[in-house]
Amino acid sequence: MATTDRRTATLALAHALSAAEHGLPVIPLSANKLPALRSPHRDESPSSDCRGACGRPGHGVHDATTDPAAVRALFAAAPWATGYGIACGRAPHHLIGIDLDVDTTGRTDSVAALQHLALQHLFTLPPSVTVLTPSGGRHIWLSGPPGVAVPNSAGRLAPGIDIRGAGGYLVGPGSVTAHGTYRLVPGTGNLPPAPCPSALLHLLTPPARPRRQDDHPDRGRGLIQFVLAADEGQRNTRLFWAACRAYEHGFGDALADALTRAAVSTGLPDHEARATIASAARLTTRRAVGGRDRLG
Structure with a gap:
């Protein structure tokens, strides 16, 4: 790497670390403004819906972090990065x-x-x-x-x-x-x-979304308790199962925030919990559409 490129990459990391220090989750970007790290699932068929739950980098904005060690690791994996992105919508x-x-x-x-x-x-x-x-x-x-x-x-x-x-x-x-x-x-x-x-x-x-007549605050209480009872190695699996059941019964959107809070209280990061719930929503939607196609 040329001296100028090394200096640009070093400055990009320094700016990213400063942003992370101020509570802004960051990822490395290439000169084309796209995430610098390619998806670890790019060669999989069918394509994966993973948004970082696999633990490997390369999930775009879902990799964004404020942890200095994690920021350094991301930039070390992408030494060609010339800039950084700041994730929006995150605490x-x-x-x-x-x-x-x-x-x-x-x-x-x-x-x-x-x-x-x-x-x-x-x-x-x-x-x-x-x-x-x-x-x-x-x-x-x-x-x-x-x-x-x-x-x-x-x-x-x-x-x-x-x-x-x-x-x-x-x-x-x-x-x-x-x-x-x-x-x-x-x-x-x-x-x-x-x-x-x-x-x-x-x-x-x-x-x-207009509140449905059957959207009752007590609905899903058992699913929330199921998530709250998760041990460290079960958090993501239990959350995904509970979210799938909620969406299958038509109140997934209404329960999503409560499921997220329950998962976060067990130690799962907020962004990972939301990504898991989103995956459950997509999966159950595809199942429903497929079922309608077969019935038709």
Whole structure:
């Protein structure tokens, strides 16, 4: 590796460790802004739904961590990394990224569009961390409330405005890409991510699923107790089994947060618990669809 490349990789690790120290989960990125580590399941057929439960690196944003030793291990496995990504939607900041793109044709103005939304919906963006992108755009960092999952979107809020939420990531300041370097707007680096205004948060989140008449808080209590009783070697297996049963009986979404809390209380990391529940949801959905196809 050339001296310049080594220096870039060293700086990327230093920036990532600094971000992790401030509670921001990070992963190494290549110069194309994609996760630097390839999936360990890339040669498997059929493709795996694993999101890190196997314990090997290469699961993209699901590898993101604030643990310094784990950050160093990820970068050691990807010495070609020139930048780092910051996972959105994760505790403690529950980061939301407002990505204001630059349209070189001049047909759209993302900054003006955001200002129009602010006037229309009566909110003001507070001072917050802001990152300049190599193209001239900017990323505004906001924090969301716990328990609210903001979905990723591109242009849904307004033309030229992309949203990075749960399951997404932002390129961290100091990262070097094929198109240039991401830099903090002067004066914003020492600011914490500002709370997302409630009116804007309302625009970013999908409407709540209507509560079904049979959604009763007591439903699933036995499944929660089953997860709580898990020993160290059983935590993931018990959680997956319980989540599958909940989704099969139609109240998986309603029980997901409670199952997550139960799993976390046994020592399972929050992101791993949510990934396991998501896998159970996908599996039971495929089974249901397959069953309908056979019956038809």
